[in-house]
Amino acid sequence: MANLACEFVGIRSPNPFWLASAPPTDKEYNVRRAFEAGWGGVVWKTLGEEGPPIVNVNGPRYGAVWGADRRLLGLNNIELITDRPLETNLQEIKTVKRDYPDRAVVVSLMVPCVEDAWKAILPLVEDTGADGIELNFGCPHGMSERGMGSAVGQVPDYIEMVTRWCKQNTRMPVIVKLTPNITDIRYPARASKAGGADAVSLINTVSSITSVNLDTYSPEPSIDGKGTHGGFCGPAVKPIALNMVAQIARDPESEGLPISGIGGVTTWRDAAEFLTLGAGNVQVCTAVMTYGFKIVQEMISGLGDWMDEKGHASVDDVVGRAVPNFTDWQYLNLNYVTKARIDQDLCIGCGRCFAACEDTSHQAIAINPGRKFEVIDEECVACNLCVNVCPVEDCITMEELAPGVVDPRTGQEVVADYGNWTTHPNNPGTCAAE
Amino acid sequence: MANNPFTPGIAAGRLPSGALDRNFADLHPPFDRHEALVAADRCYFCHDAPCVTACPTTIDIPLFIRQIATGTPEAAARTIFDQNILGGMCARACPTETLCEEACVREVAEGRPVEIGRLQRFATDTMMARDGHPYARADQTGKRIAVVGAGPAGLACAHRLAMHGHEVVVFDSRQRPGGLNEYGIASYKTVDEFAQAEVEWLLGIGGIKVAQDTRLSDGLDLEALIGDHDAVFLGIGLAGVNALRIEGADLQGVDDAVAFIANLRQAEDLSSLAIGRNVVVVGGGMTAIDAAVQSRLLGAENVAIVYRRGRDRMTASRYEQDLAASKGVRIVTHARPVRVIGDGTVQEVEFEYTRDGASGLEDAGETFRLAADQVFKAIGQTLEGAPDALQIEGGKIKVDESGRTSIPGVWAGGDCASGGDDLTVTAVAEGRDAAEDIHNAILAGKENVNETPRPGNEPG
Numbered sequence: 001m002a003n004l005a006c007e008f009v010g011i012r013s014p015n016p017f018w019l020a021s022a023p024p025t026d027k028e029y030n031v032r033r034a035f036e037a038g039w040g041g042v043v044w045k046t047l048g049e050e051g052p053p054i055v056n057v058n059g060p061r062y063g064a065v066w067g068a069d070r071r072l073l074g075l076n077n078i079e080l081i082t083d084r085p086l087e088t089n090l091q092e093i094k095t096v097k098r099d100y101p102d103r104a105v106v107v108s109l110m111v112p113c114v115e116d117a118w119k120a121i122l123p124l125v126e127d128t129g130a131d132g133i134e135l136n137f138g139c140p141h142g143m144s145e146r147g148m149g150s151a152v153g154q155v156p157d158y159i160e161m162v163t164r165w166c167k168q169n170t171r172m173p174v175i176v177k178l179t180p181n182i183t184d185i186r187y188p189a190r191a192s193k194a195g196g197a198d199a200v201s202l203i204n205t206v207s208s209i210t211s212v213n214l215d216t217y218s219p220e221p222s223i224d225g226k227g228t229h230g231g232f233c234g235p236a237v238k239p240i241a242l243n244m245v246a247q248i249a250r251d252p253e254s255e256g257l258p259i260s261g262i263g264g265v266t267t268w269r270d271a272a273e274f275l276t277l278g279a280g281n282v283q284v285c286t287a288v289m290t291y292g293f294k295i296v297q298e299m300i301s302g303l304g305d306w307m308d309e310k311g312h313a314s315v316d317d318v319v320g321r322a323v324p325n326f327t328d329w330q331y332l333n334l335n336y337v338t339k340a341r342i343d344q345d346l347c348i349g350c351g352r353c354f355a356a357c358e359d360t361s362h363q364a365i366a367i368n369p370g371r372k373f374e375v376i377d378e379e380c381v382a383c384n385l386c387v388n389v390c391p392v393e394d395c396i397t398m399e400e401l402a403p404g405v406v407d408p409r410t411g412q413e414v415v416a417d418y419g420n421w422t423t424h425p426n427n428p429g430t431c432a433a434e
Numbered sequence: 435m436a437n438n439p440f441t442p443g444i445a446a447g448r449l450p451s452g453a454l455d456r457n458f459a460d461l462h463p464p465f466d467r468h469e470a471l472v473a474a475d476r477c478y479f480c481h482d483a484p485c486v487t488a489c490p491t492t493i494d495i496p497l498f499i500r501q502i503a504t505g506t507p508e509a510a511a512r513t514i515f516d517q518n519i520l521g522g523m524c525a526r527a528c529p530t531e532t533l534c535e536e537a538c539v540r541e542v543a544e545g546r547p548v549e550i551g552r553l554q555r556f557a558t559d560t561m562m563a564r565d566g567h568p569y570a571r572a573d574q575t576g577k578r579i580a581v582v583g584a585g586p587a588g589l590a591c592a593h594r595l596a597m598h599g600h601e602v603v604v605f606d607s608r609q610r611p612g613g614l615n616e617y618g619i620a621s622y623k624t625v626d627e628f629a630q631a632e633v634e635w636l637l638g639i640g641g642i643k644v645a646q647d648t649r650l651s652d653g654l655d656l657e658a659l660i661g662d663h664d665a666v667f668l669g670i671g672l673a674g675v676n677a678l679r680i681e682g683a684d685l686q687g688v689d690d691a692v693a694f695i696a697n698l699r700q701a702e703d704l705s706s707l708a709i710g711r712n713v714v715v716v717g718g719g720m721t722a723i724d725a726a727v728q729s730r731l732l733g734a735e736n737v738a739i740v741y742r743r744g745r746d747r748m749t750a751s752r753y754e755q756d757l758a759a760s761k762g763v764r765i766v767t768h769a770r771p772v773r774v775i776g777d778g779t780v781q782e783v784e785f786e787y788t789r790d791g792a793s794g795l796e797d798a799g800e801t802f803r804l805a806a807d808q809v810f811k812a813i814g815q816t817l818e819g820a821p822d823a824l825q826i827e828g829g830k831i832k833v834d835e836s837g838r839t840s841i842p843g844v845w846a847g848g849d850c851a852s853g854g855d856d857l858t859v860t861a862v863a864e865g866r867d868a869a870e871d872i873h874n875a876i877l878a879g880k881e882n883v884n885e886t887p888r889p890g891n892e893p894g
Contacts, residue, residue: 068475070468348543351481358481371484391478392543 002307003314004300006040008280009173009198009258011131013040013104016315017271017299020262020283021045021108021134021177024293026082028092032099037293038300041104043201043283046081046136047089049111049121054083060221063210065236072290074236076210078221078228080142081110086124094128105129106175110136110148113158115165122170132173135162137188138204140181140231150204153179156191163195175260178202178244180237185244189254200248201260201283203241205231234286238264242277249278249323266295268302275315276322330421337407337414338382338398340364340375346395347373353386353396361385377408439711439735443779444687444807446708448733454704457731461622461757462526462552470556474503477548480539485550488537490860491518495534499553511561512568514554519593519866520586520615522562522632524859525555527619529720531753533859562631567638572599574641577876580605580663582650585613586858587669587848589636590865591872596641598873603663604642607649613671614849615858617696620724622731649819656821660843665872668831668839668846669865672856674818678716678811682774691715691725691812698728710807713737714783716771717812718748723755725810726763737763738804742770742788742795772801780806817850827852837868845872 004015018041019025019034026045034042048054056079065074082089097105107130111117125133137153144151152158159176166174176192178185180203192200207229211220219227241263248254261279265271266287274282287295312318342353342365349371357365364379365386375386387396401407403416421427437445449457465473477499485495493514501510514521530536530551538547561568577600581588584606592602610616615629637644648654650670659666675690677683687710701707709732715722718741729737739758741748744767748755755765769785776782783806787798817830825832825840830852837845847854847864854860 069472348539349480349484350478350539351483352478355481367482 001304002312004040004304004307006281006315008104008260009132009175011041011104011106011173012102013281014102015040015296015300016275016281016303017296018042018104018106018260018281018283019288020285021136022285022289023077023079024285024288027084027089028096031092031096031105034288034293034296035096035100035103038296039103039293040281041106041131043106043108043134044089044093044130046108046110046139047086047121047125048081049117050086053085054080056080056083057223059223063220063227063230065210065234072234072286074208074210074232074234075286075289076208076221076230076232077205078141078230081108081136081139086121090124090128093125093130097129097131104131106132106134108134108136108177110139110143113147113152113162118162118165119169122166122172126170126172130172132175132198133166133170134175134177134201135166136177136204137162138177138179138202140179140205140207141229150179150181150207153177153188153204154182156187159188159191160195163192163197167196173198175199175201177204177262179204180240180244180263181207185247186251186254189248189251189257193254193257197257199258199260199280200254201262202248203237203244203263205233206237206240208232233264234290235264235266235270238266238270242273245274245279246277246323246326249320250326268299268306271299272303272306272318273322275318276320277326278320278323280319281315332420333418334421334424335415335417335419337401339377339380339401340382340384340386340396341399342373342375342386342396343394344372346392348392348395349373350391352389352391356385356389379409381409437733439733442711442807444708444710447705448709449705451705454732458621458625458704458728460625461620462555464559465549465552465556467556470502470507470553471505473549473553474499476540477503478539484537484539485534485548488533489517490533490855490857491521491524491863491866493517493521493554495550498557499548499550502553502557507557507560508564508568510553510557514558515561515568517866518859518862519590519636520632520858520862521554522558522635523586523615523619523624523629524862525551525558526623526628527615528857528859529751529754532751562635567635567640569593569597569639571597571639571641574601575599575877577601577664578603578662579665579667579872579876580659581667581669582606582654582659583613583669583671583848583850584608584611584633584644584646585669585671585848585861586615587671587851587861587865587868588613588667589633590862591667591669591845591847591869592642592865593636593639594866594869595872596639598869600641600664600873600876602642604644605648605650605654606644606646607652607673609646611644611646613669617699618692618721619699619858620695620728621698622728650821651819656823656841656844660841664843664876666844667837667865667868667872668820668844668850669848669861670817670819670846670850672815672817672849674816675811676814676816678771678774678809678813680771680773682776682780685774685776685780686778687776687780687807688774688809688811691717691721691810692815694810695721695724695728698732704732707732709734711735712805713808713810714804714806715739715810715812716783717741717810717814718743718750718767719812719814720750720754721815722810722812723750723758723763725812727758727761729808729810730761730763734808736805738766739763740766740769740771740783740785740804742768744768744790766804768798769802770795770797774806774809775803780809782806783809815849820850836871837864838871 006016021043025042061079063076067073139149143149176197209219261274262283271282479496498510498513534550535547541547581604612629713729713734715726773784782803831846833851845868848861
């Protein structure tokens with residue numbers, strides 16, 4: 001079986017599945033059970049500076065978005081960093097790392113944006129024997145109002161500055177955790193690199209209101225009739241996270257910067273996708289908060305089986321494999337022509353493809369006698385909407401038209417050669433081909 | 435308790451009351467809210483949905499299921515009731531397996547349709563549990579319409595007419611309104627006096643008077659009705675039953691299945707109902723199934739349905755046949771009764787095996803006997819008590835697509851009318867459509883002839 005062991009910024013773990021800094025990693029009891037279940041590493045829930053512990057709300061901390069059968073699709077939280085005494089956490093980290101030397105133990109940190117605060121806490125963490133630190137520049141709620149968390153992550157100069165302080169004051173690898181609540185994720189990543197970061201991890205949660213109570217008119221979760229924005233995570237944010245990870249992975253300015261992928265990782269497949277888009281490992285939170293620690297067993301078996309099937313011997317073989325295929329729109333091949341094809345044997349006649357195409361797209365599906373849904377090639381632009389709304393897997397597929405075939409929609413022959421927007425005659429900026 | 439399933443002859447109390455209660459409990463228990471949400475989520479919201487086409491009342495099924503899925507079961511109920519005011523009973527009694535659920539694309543895809551019937555029940559039950567009636571009447575028209583028969587067709591017709599602002603009198607021959615909803619549907623499909631509760635709820639619209647224990651040709655005269663009213667609707671059902679024209683058919687213990695089912699529905703105490711140890715039901719329709727299953731549920735030891743043709747020709751659905759089999763009913767096909775044997779009371783029934791020959795059903799030349807303390811005839815119902823002046827077609831009152839009979843001013847619908855398939859839901863559709871035609875006809879020439887009030891909660 002494929003070797004799932006990982007080394008990420010010099011930190012070894014038996015597999016690429018780490019628990020993200022979050023409630024599941026807030027104390028020794030949880031982390032021990034996570035390691036027993038098979039997790040490769042943890043990022044300990046964020047520690048703050050010494051002093052009176054953080055105070056959390058005493059009402060609900062989580063809001064949710066559900067799918068069918070109350071499947072949790074997204075979770076939102078307004079919990080702050082650890083509310084336990086610093087000394088307690090440090091002591092527990094030390095004990096756990098001593099007992100699980102083969103697992104990764106990284107400590108998340110968030111202290112005020114002054115160098116002395118970082119100088120004060122770094123040696124304390126170093127003393128625990130932890131493998132590294134993660135700078136929490138991502139948390140979008142509560143702490144950001146106090147000038148920490150995403151308030152730092154939204155200002156590249158601050159990221160660079162604090163990262164540099166940390167690198168100068170500790171021997172431990174420094175991972176910078178980024179907030180997605182910015183316009184272009186590449187800038188915080190570049191700043192991290194400029195500050196000397198060993199890696200970035202992303203995404204932290206997305207600022208969100210999950211729902212509004214239509215009886216009380218309070219955003220949820222509601223604390224005595226009021227709500228505040230929280231951080232959204234879980235399967236719903238995965239597409240956002242994948243894009244941000246991939247944007248950094250292919251950015252020449254942050255080339256080679258290791259990435260820990262976070263955001264909606266729920267199954268081995270999600271993890272594999274993050275790895276292929278450039279993540280060196282993944283961090284998981286919502287999935288374990290939904291199903292418990294045991295799911296790592298499925299992740300391990302699933303990733304291993306897939307790697308075996310594909311002939312990938314190690315995680316490093318997988319990391320970044322899809323990055324070269326992630327490009328800009330302007331480089332997509334405009335000579336690649338496909339048409340929707342409906343497999344009549346698989347079709348169950350629901351007509352969702354027709355409704356979608358007829359009402360909202362290109363009127364390219366006909367209802368023929370016997371409730372037979374068929375594609376009108378003259379109209380089909382191959383938008384894929386019918387594929388996406390069809391409830392039957394593989395019933396509708398996109399079939400490539402071979403070069404030389406006439407596309408009935410355009411009346412043009414399909415061209416074999418690659419051709420993109422940069423050279424397209426309709427592009428005002430096209431340079432004349434030689 | 436003295437009696438048990440092995441007690442010879444016809445006896446009451448074969449099962450302890452606890453067992454009877456369990457046997458006659460809801461066949462399809464209602465969904466709770468979460469179950470309904472999960473079931474609703476399976477609906478694909480098909481375009482021009484096949485289930486709607488398959489529904490005789492054309493309920494917008496995908497819409498009502500989406501309304502359930504989005505937490506508005508009362509809006510779902512309005513979608514249902516707009517088309518079918520007896521949607522509550524239809525949710526329980528419809529053979530959905532041969533209607534909407536058979537057409538469901540998930541039945542096509544995976545052999546497991548969206549549970550449309552139970553979802554409909556969830557929606558309608560939710561609304562009917564609320565106080566009040568959801569529809570308001572249009573301004574009063576001053577028109578009076580007589581409806582004969584308080585079954586599904588008559589009630590649906592009366593409600594729609596009342597909604598349009600007309601005054602309606604419903605004449606009914608039985609002690610209680612509801613027709614076959616009250617007297618003809620198996621008990622385990624409509625528990626807790628639902629049929630009466632539904633009638634009461636339906637009458638909540640106002641403008642409908644019900645005269646029980648009044649029948650045509652016995653104190654009621656069609657000509658007089660026509661004279662006293664602006665229109666007449668006949669929903670008199672099929673009050674007669676086909677006779678078993680064989681030797682011994684008059685022996686004691688040979689009964690009509692419909693009467694047995696009606697008695698069962700009216701029984702206050704199921705343990706007081708006598709049933710044979712050995713019961714034979716002759717027929718192949720829903721009535722046969724209902725009689726046979728309920729005989730078993732009452733504690734009969736051996737119950738057989740005997741049908742003269744093959745299973746595929748039975749009008750009872752495959753689902754109903756399997757239900758009967760699951761309750762321990764033996765289904766014997768290709769056999770016709772030739773003789774009932776007994777000495778004053780029935781003891782045996784002799785059957786001749788049949789086969790499908792070139793010119794139809796023919797005897798196979800072999801007979802057998804089944805022990806029987808009780809024989810239920812379920813070989814079809816017939817029109818009875820229809821006024822002579824009406825034109826009859828195929829044993830039923832001849833009507834056109836709008837339910838108009840051969841006599842001007844007289845409409846008919848439900849089982850008594852030609853066409854249709856003798857289902858509750860079909861009767862509702864026919865009653866409703868006749869009401870619309872009556873409404874348009876009697877207001878013809880007036881300005882507001884096309885002004886159809888929108889069903890809803892707004893005050894009349």
